[in-house]
Amino acid sequence: METRATQETESLIQLTVDRVVEDSNTDTRIIVLVRSDGGTDHFMVWVGSSEGEAIKRALDAAVTPRPMSHDLVKSFGEHLGIKTDRVVLTDVKGSTYYATVFLENKGVARTIDARPSDAIALALRCQAPIYVTQDVWKRRSGQNLDAWLSKLETKEA
Amino acid sequence: MITQVQVKGLMFDPYNNAYIVILRDDEQSEMLPIWVGKSEASSISLALENVAPPRPMTHDFMKSYLDAFDAKVISVVITDLNENTYFAKIHLTYVDSEYTVDARPSDAIALALRSHAPIFASESVIRKQSSEELDQWLENLKPEDFGKLDS
Numbered sequence A: 001m002e003t004r005a006t007q008e009t010e011s012l013i014q015l016t017v018d019r020v021v022e023d024s025n026t027d028t029r030i031i032v033l034v035r036s037d038g039g040t041d042h043f044m045v046w047v048g049s050s051e052g053e054a055i056k057r058a059l060d061a062a063v064t065p066r067p068m069s070h071d072l073v074k075s076f077g078e079h080l081g082i083k084t085d086r087v088v089l090t091d092v093k094g095s096t097y098y099a100t101v102f103l104e105n106k107g108v109a110r111t112i113d114a115r116p117s118d119a120i121a122l123a124l125r126c127q128a129p130i131y132v133t134q135d136v137w138k139r140r141s142g143q144n145l146d147a148w149l150s151k152l153e154t155k156e157a
Numbered sequence B: 001m002i003t004q005v006q007v008k009g010l011m012f013d014p015y016n017n018a019y020i021v022i023l024r025d026d027e028q029s030e031m032l033p034i035w036v037g038k039s040e041a042s043s044i045s046l047a048l049e050n051v052a053p054p055r056p057m058t059h060d061f062m063k064s065y066l067d068a069f070d071a072k073v074i075s076v077v078i079t080d081l082n083e084n085t086y087f088a089k090i091h092l093t094y095v096d097s098e099y100t101v102d103a104r105p106s107d108a109i110a111l112a113l114r115s116h117a118p119i120f121a122s123e124s125v126i127r128k129q130s131s132e133e134l135d136q137w138l139e140n141l142k143p144e145d146f147g148k149l150d151s
Helices: A002-009 A049-059 A069-080 A116-125 A134-138 A145-156 B038-048 B058-068 B105-115 B123-128 B131-139
Strands: A012-023 A028-035 A042-048 A083-093 A096-105 A108-114 A130-133 B002-013 B018-025 B031-036 B072-082 B085-094 B097-103 B119-122
Touching: A012 A042, A012 A049, A012 A134, A028 A049, A028 A116, A042 A049, A042 A116, A049 A069, A049 A116, A049 B038, A069 A083, A069 A116, A069 B058, A069 B085, A069 B097, A083 A116, A083 A134, A096 A116, A096 B058, A108 A116, A108 B058, A116 A130, A130 A134, B002 B031, B002 B038, B002 B123, B018 B038, B018 B105, B018 B119, B031 B038, B031 B105, B038 B058, B038 B105, B058 B105, B072 B105, B072 B123, B085 B105, B097 B105, B105 B119, B119 B123
Parallel strands: A083 A130, B072 B119
Antiparallel strands: A012 A028, A012 A130, A028 A042, A083 A096, A096 A108, B002 B018, B002 B119, B018 B031, B072 B085, B085 B097
16 A cells, blocks of 8 residues: 555655745735755645635644634544545646545545645645646746745735 | 525625625525625535536535545534524435534535535524514624624
């Protein structure tokens, strides 16, 4: 089991969510991910404001009086015994990213398609690793955006 | 005692830039307003209009998650009202067992609509918020009244 999981993920790059940046001009949020192996390049995903806030709450380990949507999904998992194994950013078309969530329950594995925002918001709550395929990593937009991002953050600060 | 309710529509609350989901019982005698955020309202609205968004919304993701393991939403119940905050429970079956999970009413309603599951409200919730009171209450509403309503 362990070996198989390793093989399945060896062509993937593991990512860590670094921060959530507010783009106040468009009321969107930018999820900034970095390579878990210490590489310096960023991977950025644009999400809606409520999706961005859901990810920020998980990063901050914020406790809300009532469960928010992704807390509810986590709660379903806890009740039913479903484990979130990992999340993979599997495709990009134009500037739209696609993700797959790998779930497991008593040896039964299932995958579901998801928006990266939902996948990441759930992964952070379940301490599941986040990966990107080599192909999507190469095709990521934003190589030239690091400068722009720092400008945006400076403006906010 | 619980009463089955239907989602009658969504109203915009301009004071708080929020939305109100209107629930009504089948006899149309009681009305239950529930304040929800913009993204929750849009998710409920898409389900009401049976519109498939270009990308699955969070509640579609939630349903996919349950569908992947054949877990079924049996019903949702708006169970309690405490200081203007509503609480809900989602009843599920999975394999041979039943499960009850605490949720916000907005998530419960959005998921129920997508699962074609009935929505109920407990008598106590309806009693606390009868429709006559609601009319009066809506009339006398001040912006600051909305502060802690975030359903």
